[in-house]
Amino acid sequence: EQVGPFIPTCMQPSCKKHLIPLLPELMPDLDVMLPVMDVLKPVLPKLAPHMREILPYTRELLPYIEQLLPILECDEWYKINPYMDKLVPHIARVAPHSKALAAHLPAMLPYMDILTKHMDNLMDSFEETIAVLDKLAPLMPLMPAADKAGLLSQKFAFAALPTVVGIVPLSASTTGRGAVAAAALHDRMLAGAS
Secondary structure (H helix, E strand, O other), X not given: OOXXXXXXXXXXXXXXXXXXXXXXXXXXXXXXXXXXXXXXXXXXXXXXXXXXXXHHHHHHHHHHHHHHHHHHOOOOHHHHHHHHHHHHHHHHHHHHHHHHXXXXXXHHHHHHHHHHHOHHHHHHOHHHHHHOHHHHHHHXXXXXXXXXXXXXXXXXXXXXXXXXXXXXXXXXOOHHHHHHHHHHHHHHHHHHHO
């Protein structure tokens, strides 16, 4: 009786081959899946090929599935799967900002290693960073240099980066020196703010 609405959903042609082999592992999570089945059903064809990767996080993610829809609508959303272990603990704070994050996901994906490396620092100023995401996203190619210079390990680094870069321009040719100068300026800005 409980499984009723779930099985027809799994039997959709685009889902069947991916989900039927996973049924024994999906069953323990039915209690969180069934209440969101109306939201889940339309996106299940996109989720199904990657279900094995996200299965360990189902219980944490499903309560936020409606908020996460903008991210799932991105073509390459599944490229965040290798970082789930670092992202899922922060899902309650991240999910409400899915629309803003989805708009810049293509720019962020190549730098997920760096972003998740500094996850604790990023989450310290997450709301402030989201507020400047439009300005931060075009600076993503500078992340490796900013990381190497130690800028990203500083408090409020992500939120401050657009301002710092506006003062000390970082370019592909001057990233090393520029990032070091930006890191020093960032320190002075924080010292002045405290």
